[in-house]
Amino acid sequence: MTQPAISIKNLSKTYTSKDGGKKHALKNINLEIPQGSFFGLLGPNGAGKSTIINILAGLTLKSEGEINVCGFDLDKQTRQVKQSLGIVPQELILDPFFTVREALDFHAGYYGIPKSKRRTGEIIDALSLKDKSEVGARRLSGGMRRRLLIGKALVHTPKVLILDEPTAGVDIELRRQLWDYVRKLNANGTTIVLTTHYLEEADELCDQIAIINHGEIVAANSKEKLLAHLENKMIIFRLSSEITQIPANLQSYNCKILKNNRLEIQYNPAEVQISKILEEVTKSGLLITDIISEDAKLEDIFMQITSKKAA
Ligand SMILES: Nc1ncnc2c1ncn2[C@@H]1O[C@H](COP(=O)(O)OP(=O)(O)O)[C@@H](O)[C@H]1O
Ligand SMILES: [Mg+2]
CATH class of the missing domain: 3.30.70.100 (Alpha-Beta Plaits)
Structure with a gap:
């Protein structure tokens, strides 16, 4: 069997607040995300989706558990894990002083990609950012920022693209364009992980689904199998x-x-x-x-x- 794109074993996360209060955001999560899949991580607000993504991104420290990305250990092979993953965060955080082109180009530089091998122009075209390529990030609309963040996640051609609630606040037309593009990436072999609380979206796009609620995985299967088990x-x-x-x-x-x-x-x-x-x-x-x-x-x-x- 080929190794999974992402394997998560016994992952827990407890946030401790300043007053010592504890929040068990993730409780013993086990997940396998197959290579090449279009994987949907579904759950209501506060379920723990972003916590998982932020742990993968190295932004949040896990409390317990083991994570492997394309066979690399998150703790010990950080560099390889970073090269394997492209992560589009839920928050629209961008450096306001860079233009679209600069943001993409510098980001490629950050990954050590030499100028001759950068895909800046190609990404600008693919995400229909051409009209805005010389515009500063602070002047971009929400939808454009989202596209730029997706572009940034793709500069190093990651094997796995993770999108955390990518269509929150994005209009229908752009949503469709985004999904067409992401589908194409998936068809070309990129594993896609999508978190969402829009079930229709997951229904349409994903072939594998995990449902998370209160920090626990309550179901995980292929979409067909999940649907077949419907009791009602x-x-x-x-x-x-x-x-x-x-x-x-x-x-x-x-x-x-x-x-x-x-x-x-x-x-x-x-x-x-x-x-x-x-x-x-x-x-x-x-x-x-x-x-x-x-x-x-x-x-x-x-x-x-x-x-x-x-x-
Ligand atoms: N930095 C933090 N400190 C304390 N609690 C947090 C922090 N980040 C998230 N949480 C809590 O952890 C739970 C899961 O949050 P999150 O992963 O953002 O959920 P989701 O992305 O599914 O909406 C929520 O109850 C949230 O309030
Ligand atoms: Mg979230």
Whole structure:
């Protein structure tokens, strides 16, 4: 088996405040991010996503655990780890006095890339920053700053690109452009790690998903497998006439009468087959004119998992 892009073992982080109070931001996290994957780290605000990213970036010290990036130990092979990772932080921090071109060029210099091998122009083109290339960072809009930060993360052609909530506050058009570009990088072999609390985004982009809640990984699997394990599915029947009462043979199901002659049934696909539900509805004498079945969404899983933990 090829080694994972990132392997995290028993990672914990406790923040200690000045008054001695402790915050267990990460509790024994174990994660493997396969090479070449488009990996989504999902979780509500405060779950611990940025703490993981900041530890990878060397900005935050872990309390316990082991991290390997492309086979290199985060503590002992810092230089190789830095070369392997490109990190786009959640905060839009830039040196306000550099132009876009300078920021990219100096950053490449920081990685020791000789002038002849720098990809400054290529990155400016790829991220549609050409019009702004001679503009100082302080005059860039939020979306442009985000692009510049992505550009900076790419100057050394990292094997793994990590994006911490990259589309917070970014308009739809730019979001689409960004994703097209990141998808291309992924198709060319770059491992992508994305943290987000926009589930639709992860649903659309990611092939591997981990869900973090209160500093713990509560689910980690391929997106397909996660969706397949959804316990709660819903089917809606549109009927030929108004329904006022749930038929006797359907009363053991989780039924709800909706407006416009519709009947909703929630079921657990692991326990009940859809054909059985159809059979019962037909038997009850209700005339079906249409059936609406929605694909399971990441959002449903997320709600199930996070609400269970809170209970
Ligand atoms: N420097 C810090 N000092 C103390 N607590 C922190 C610090 N940074 C983050 N935290 C806390 O750790 C938890 C996880 O934060 P964070 O990793 O930023 O979450 P996320 O990125 O998932 O929103 C939160 O409860 C947050 O308040
Ligand atoms: Mg965060």
